[in-house]
Structure formats: structure tokens, C-alpha cells
Amino acid sequence: MSEVRVKRVAIGVTGGIAAYKSIEVLRGLQQAGCEVRVAMTRHACEFVRPLTFRALSGAYVIVDDYSAENPDPIAHITFSQTIDLFVIAPATANTLAKLANGVADDFITSTYLACTAPILIAPAMNSVMWSHPATQRNVQKLRNDGVRIIEPDDGEMACGTIGPGRLSHPERIVSVALEILGETRQRLSTSESKPVQDLIDERILITAGPTREPIDPVRFISNRSSGKMGFALARAAMQRGAQVRIVAGITTVVPPSGAEVIETTSAEDMRAAVIREIDDATIFISAAAVADYRAKHSSPKKLKKSEAEMILELERTPDILKQVGLNKKTGQLMVGFAAETDDVKSNAQKKLSQKNLDMIVANDVSREGSGFESDNNAVTILVRDNPLSIDIPLSSKPEVANRILDEVVKLRRRTTSAMSAKHSKL
Numbered sequence: 001m002s003e004v005r006v007k008r009v010a011i012g013v014t015g016g017i018a019a020y021k022s023i024e025v026l027r028g029l030q031q032a033g034c035e036v037r038v039a040m041t042r043h044a045c046e047f048v049r050p051l052t053f054r055a056l057s058g059a060y061v062i063v064d065d066y067s068a069e070n071p072d073p074i075a076h077i078t079f080s081q082t083i084d085l086f087v088i089a090p091a092t093a094n095t096l097a098k099l100a101n102g103v104a105d106d107f108i109t110s111t112y113l114a115c116t117a118p119i120l121i122a123p124a125m126n127s128v129m130w131s132h133p134a135t136q137r138n139v140q141k142l143r144n145d146g147v148r149i150i151e152p153d154d155g156e157m158a159c160g161t162i163g164p165g166r167l168s169h170p171e172r173i174v175s176v177a178l179e180i181l182g183e184t185r186q187r188l189s190t191s192e193s194k195p196v197q198d199l200i201d202e203r204i205l206i207t208a209g210p211t212r213e214p215i216d217p218v219r220f221i222s223n224r225s226s227g228k229m230g231f232a233l234a235r236a237a238m239q240r241g242a243q244v245r246i247v248a249g250i251t252t253v254v255p256p257s258g259a260e261v262i263e264t265t266s267a268e269d270m271r272a273a274v275i276r277e278i279d280d281a282t283i284f285i286s287a288a289a290v291a292d293y294r295a296k297h298s299s300p301k302k303l304k305k306s307e308a309e310m311i312l313e314l315e316r317t318p319d320i321l322k323q324v325g326l327n328k329k330t331g332q333l334m335v336g337f338a339a340e341t342d343d344v345k346s347n348a349q350k351k352l353s354q355k356n357l358d359m360i361v362a363n364d365v366s367r368e369g370s371g372f373e374s375d376n377n378a379v380t381i382l383v384r385d386n387p388l389s390i391d392i393p394l395s396s397k398p399e400v401a402n403r404i405l406d407e408v409v410k411l412r413r414r415t416t417s418a419m420s421a422k423h424s425k426l
């Protein structure tokens with residue numbers, strides 16, 4: 001039997017008020033069985049002393065490569081080559097900018113450049129700094145370089161500002177770190193380290209898979225959708241505490257256990273099921289690839305191939321998402337998908353407003369290795385009233401599902417705080 005090696009994680013702590021929360025990240029990783037080493041920037045030491053991390057990690061905390069006390073003369077190389085994951089939490093706007101541009105003027109930034117292990121960054125800063133186009137550009141650059149970013153939460157910050165910028169919850173950082181280390185599955189079933197239950201109050205209705213539009217009893221019009229994206233969303237939402245109901249077309253993969261599944265075949269069946277269930281849902285995610293056209297007259301008997309040519313008259317199917325989007329109730333969130341082959345963002349933006357959605361997930365289905373039937377996807381998320389789009393590089397569908405749900409959670413927090421602010425004024 002092969003021995004399971006303990007996973008080594010490095011935590012880089014940079015100079016923000018949230019530096020003290022890195023202690024919880026360190027403890028969480030240790031509780032999950034990881035060996036953790038810590039590096040800090042000089043400014044981070046103003047917030048938490050290196051001694052705290054040294055006592056908890058049992059290892060020398062590196063701040064300065066060149067320090068006489070440093071036991072390793074080329075620490076950034078040795079350190080970066082002996083870890084399975086590098087977590088930078090909290091990451092300041094300054095560190096993000098340096099990392100995005102390859103500046104290596106301290107231990108953390110040099111280690112980043114020398115590191116071949118996966119990188120996970122959890123930024124934290126004032127919301128104006130976070131929303132600044134320069135920071136957003138740097139975050140996008142890092143994502144394009146393959147870095148996994150855990151976006152900050154919305155809330156009140158140390159400076160009193162309310163908005164996005166607060167370090168994501170340490171439990172969430174630990175859970176994403178374990179997911180990257182490939183440990184999630186074992187951990188989920190064996191220990192208390194569950195994903196953060198941030199969808200506990202939600203009842204989510206998800207459509208998945210293709211629809212089939214009959215031409216006669218043996219033939220139909222359909223598409224290449226497998227149902228994998230919708231099912232990945234359902235599974236991730238359940239793991240995060242939501243109650244999930246799926247309206248599925250005929251799929252090539254099995255739905256996640258634990259979700260209630262309503263089986264449908266045609267767009268009309270799917271529409272009827274969604275209309276029946278929608279009032280009970282707090283969130284609707286339309287991941288199904290609903291056929292846009294159906295035979296105007298489907299034949300009850302198998303059509304004969306006696307003629308050399310056959311003209312099939314088609315008519316539009318109902319647009320389910322548009323119907324529920326235009327009738328959405330206060331508090332309901334509507335998430336659509338847009339499978340495009342050209343002008344991906346602008347077409348998705350149009351659908352977002354025409355269908356009265358809160359969020360749309362656009363994917364370029366002409367791109368190889370992603371989209372229909374694939375286990376991976378690369379998407380762009382557009383959110384209502386937000387000019388900044390979020391690009392998720394090619395990742396596994398479960399990973400993309402969690403990134404979409406992260407945005408749903410943020411949007412829910414924003415709408416809830418906007419609603420309570422409105423009520424408090426009344």
C-alpha cells in the first residue's frame with residue numbers, strides 16, 4: 001500500500017488588518033493534517049508578530065531572505081520547491097500588483113515567482129481599493145496566470161466602509177485550499193471540515209441538460225448538452241447547504257444523489273415543470289440547453305423515407321428563462337447561461353437585460369476542451385449593475401460551479417443589505 005504523504009502548505013501573510021485571520025487559516029490547515037510554514041512581509045509584522053506564527057507552526061517564519069538569523073541562504077528557492085500549495089492570505093493591493101507584474105522585491109513575491117505549486121490568493125483591502133480598475137486588472141492578470149483567487153466578502157471593514165474587501169472567511173480559505181490539494185472528497189466524508197454553509201437559506205431550482213423535440217415517435221431535435229454543468233451546480237449548492245431541486249432533460253450523466261430530480265423531455269415539459277416549481281424557489285439557475293426550435297407538427301407515426309427531400313417546418317419553443325425572469329418575485333435571483341460562439345460578452349449582456357436576469361454565465365462553446373460534453377469549462381460571469389465581468393479560466397465544472405455560486409452568494413448579500421438599508425430609511 002502506498003503511504004500518504006503529509007501535504008505541505010506555505011502561507012504568505014501580507015500587511016493588512018486581516019493578518020490576524022491568517023492564524024485561523026493556519027490552524028484550519030493543521031487540523032486537516034497539513035504541515036504549514038509561514039512567510040510574512042515587513043508590514044504584516046506590524047499587525048501580527050512572527051513569533052505568533054512561529055509558535056503555532058513550529059517553524060522559522062521568514063520575513064527577510066537576507067536576515068542573518070535565516071537558517072537557509074536561498075530560502076525562497078528551497079521554500080518554494082518543497083511545498084504543495086502556496087496560500088497568500090491576506091493579500092494587499094500592493095502585493096497583488098507586484099505578483100501580477102512579476103516584481104520580486106521581498107520573500108513572498110520572490111517565492112511566488114520561483115514556485116511551481118498551485119497558488120491560492122485571498123485578497124483583503126478597503127472596498128474602493130478593491131474596486132479600483134488597477135486592482136481588478138491585476139486580479140484578472142493573476143487569474144490568467146492560473147492563480148486561484150478567493151474574492152473578498154462584502155461587509156463592514158475596519159475603516160468603517162461597507163462594501164467588498166473583507167477577507168473571505170478563514171474556513172472558506174481552508175476548504176478551497178484542501179480542494180486544491182485534492183483532499184476535499186475524503187475530508188468531506190470523514191471530518192467536520194465541511195464547505196462553508198453559505199447557501200443554507202436558499203431553495204435552488206436548477207435546469208440541466210438538453211431538451212428533445214420530437215419529429216415523430218423515433219426522431220427528435222436536440223443538442224450536445226450533457227447536463228454536467230447543471231449537475232455540478234446542484235452538487236456544489238447542496239454541499240454549501242442549499243435545498244436543491246433539478247428539472248432535467250434526458251442527460252448522459254447521472255444527477256447528484258440527494259437532489260430532487262424532475263425528469264422532462266421537451267422544452268414544453270421543462271417549461272411546465274419550472275412554472276410549477278418556481279414560486280417555491282429563492283434562486284433559479286437555468287443551465288439547461290433548451291432547444292430553440294421544434295417541429296411545428298410532430299407526426300404520431302414514423303415518417304416514411306419515400307421522398308427524396310423532406311421539408312420540416314419549425315417553430316420557436318417557449319423561452320422558459322425569459323418567462324420566469326420577467327415574472328420574478330422580490331428576492332428571487334435569476335441566473336442564466338449563454339452559450340455563444342462569437343461576441344460572447346456583448347450577446348450575454350443583451351440576454352442579461354432582455355431576460356431580466358441578475359447574472360449570466362457566458363461560455364464560448366466553439367472553444368476546444370470546454371463547454372458541451374466536456375468535464376471542463378471556461379466562462380465569463382456578468383452580474384446586473386456591475387460593469388466588471390469575471391473571467392473564470394478553464395477549470396473543472398465543479399470548480400466553475402463553486403465560482404458561480406460564490407458570485408451568487410455575493411449578489412445575495414448585496415441585495416439583502418440594499419433591501420435592509422431601504423427598509424431602515426422607511
Ligand code: C5P
Nearest residue numbers: 286287288290318319320321336337338
Ligand atoms: O437565448 P438563449 O437560448 O441563448 O439563452 C440561454 C439561456 O436561456 C440559458 O440559461 C437557457 O437555459 C435559457 N433558455 C430557456 N428557454 C429557451 C432557450 C433558452 O430557458 N427556450
